[in-house]
Amino acid sequence: MLQDLDKTLQQKGVRPTAMRLLVLDYLLKQPAAVSLSDLEAYFHRADRITLYRSLKTFEGKGLVHSIDDGSGAVKYALCPDDCTTLEHHDLHVHFFCSQCRETFCLPKSRIPDIALPEKFKTEEVNLLVKGTCGTCSG
Amino acid sequence: MLQDLDKTLQQKGVRPTAMRLLVLDYLLKQPAAVSLSDLEAYFHRADRITLYRSLKTFEGKGLVHSIDDGSGAVKYALCPDDCTTLEHHDLHVHFFCSQCRETFCLPKSRIPDIALPEKFKTEEVNLLVKGTCGTCSG
DNA sequence: GTTAAAATGCAATGCCATTGCAGAGCATGC
DNA sequence: GCATGCTCTGCAATGGCATTGCATTTTAAC
Ligand SMILES: [Mn+2]
Ligand SMILES: [Mn+2]
Ligand SMILES: [Zn+2]
Ligand SMILES: [Zn+2]
Numbered sequence: 001m002l003q004d005l006d007k008t009l010q011q012k013g014v015r016p017t018a019m020r021l022l023v024l025d026y027l028l029k030q031p032a033a034v035s036l037s038d039l040e041a042y043f044h045r046a047d048r049i050t051l052y053r054s055l056k057t058f059e060g061k062g063l064v065h066s067i068d069d070g071s072g073a074v075k076y077a078l079c080p081d082d083c084t085t086l087e088h089h090d091l092h093v094h095f096f097c098s099q100c101r102e103t104f105c106l107p108k109s110r111i112p113d114i115a116l117p118e119k120f121k122t123e124e125v126n127l128l129v130k131g132t133c134g135t136c137s138g
Numbered sequence: 139m140l141q142d143l144d145k146t147l148q149q150k151g152v153r154p155t156a157m158r159l160l161v162l163d164y165l166l167k168q169p170a171a172v173s174l175s176d177l178e179a180y181f182h183r184a185d186r187i188t189l190y191r192s193l194k195t196f197e198g199k200g201l202v203h204s205i206d207d208g209s210g211a212v213k214y215a216l217c218p219d220d221c222t223t224l225e226h227h228d229l230h231v232h233f234f235c236s237q238c239r240e241t242f243c244l245p246k247s248r249i250p251d252i253a254l255p256e257k258f259k260t261e262e263v264n265l266l267v268k269g270t271c272g273t274c275s276g
Numbered sequence: 277g278t279t280a281a282a283a284t285g286c287a288a289t290g291c292c293a294t295t296g297c298a299g300a301g302c303a304t305g306c
Numbered sequence: 307g308c309a310t311g312c313t314c315t316g317c318a319a320t321g322g323c324a325t326t327g328c329a330t331t332t333t334a335a336c
Contacts, residue, residue, distance in 0.1 A: 015282075015283080015333080015334090017282090017283065017284090017332085017333080019283085019284080020283095036323080036324085037322095037323090047284070047285050047286075048285095049284080049285070049286075049325090049326095050283080050284055050285070052324080052325085053283080053284080054283095056325095057283095068206065068208050070206050070264075072293090072322070072323075073322085073323065073324095074323085074324085093252055093254075095254070095258060098261065106254065106255065108253075108255070109252055109253055109254060109255075112250045114231055114247055114265070114267055115246075115247055116231075116233070116244065116247060116267065116269075117244065117246070117247075117272060118272060119271075119272035119275050119276060120233060120267075120269060120270070120271055120272055120275070121269045121270040121275050122267055122268075122269040123236065123268050123269040123270070124267070124268040124269070125265070125266070125267050125268070126208070126264075126265070126266045126267075126268070127252070127263070127264070127265045127266075128263070128264045128265075128266075129252055129254065129258075129260055129262070129263050129264075130260075130261050130262040130263075130264070131254075131258060131259045131260040131261040131262070132258070132259040132261070133257075133258055134255060134256060134257035134258055137257050137258070137259050138257060153302095153313075153314085155301090155302090155313090155314065155315090157314085157315080158314095174292080174293085175291095175292090185315070185316050185317075186316095187294090187295095187315080187316070187317080188314080188315055188316070190293080190294085191314080191315080194294095210291075210292075210324090211291085211292065211293095212292085212293085
């Protein structure tokens with residue numbers, strides 16, 4: 001179990017420290033994206049900055065991607081396996097529930113191609129849907 | 139000319155003060171969305187908070203809409219005529235140029251319908267494209 | 277075990293958004 | 307014209323979040 005986590009980190013080129021293993025373990029169990037404050041609340045004995053840097057390291061190595069859901073705090077969610085340092089393949093929709101304020105990755109909702117004016121070149125597309133999630137509308 | 143601005147504000151239920159007329163005039167002349175800092179830099183003699191509240195008032199009355207382009211500062215752009223206090227019709231794409239860091243409304247690029255999982259309900263959709271704008275790629 | 281590199285903990289900073297409050301400006305009715 | 311009440315404005319203060327510097331600890335490599 002911890003072995004698996006260890007291996008996951010190694011494969012992405014992240015050195016598996018105690019804190020990083022705990023953070024990864026936590027991330028794997030979350031149904032929704034997490035903010036730094038979420039992490040801080042859960043690991044109340046850990047230093048905020050260390051948690052921050054864990055996330056940043058993970059992001060840089062293609063382990064998580066960041067999501068700006070407009071809530072004021074950036075959130076993070078695990079990437080699909082094929083993300084790397086150089087390339088993030090998170091071209092999926094993000095959903096922010098205004099009820100529970102959770103943010104979800106919707107990998108099945110792909111982002112359609114967008115027609116842009118002449119000469120405009122796309123590098124990255126972010127699509128954020130706000131509304132009520134399945135749980136809250138149930 | 140100033141008459142026109144005056145009328146525009148009145149129609150949206152915004153009382154036309156000196157500052158608001160100046161801000162509206164400025165907004166009308168911008169090809170790209172503006173941040174509070176932009177306003178502050180231009181109206182260097184005006185108070186930042188007053189400018190801030192002008193934008194907020196405009197936003198509340200359907201005169202401008204706000205855009206979170208991920209640059210850290212919220213930007214504002216004039217709404218289409220049919221926006222009101224209650225309803226914003228800015229279901230268009232926003233484009234952030236990573237070169238010049240300007241943000242543009244692309245009203246002609248409509249946002250396609252997004253297929254969501256069962257029970258998820260859409261209230262609002264934000265689509266932000268990052269890349270290189272026409273001017274910078276020219 | 278020694279040593280260099282990487283990670284951590286703590287303090288400090290900076291930027292942006294937002295609010296409270298007192299004074300100025302404006303519109304209205306008398 | 308003048309008093310009155312409401313809105314707008316200016317200034318100060320606050321709070322949240324992201325980010326960095328630096329000294330110390332931990333880890334990995336030799
Ligand atoms: Mn995602
Ligand atoms: Mn727009
Ligand atoms: Zn919800
Ligand atoms: Zn550009």
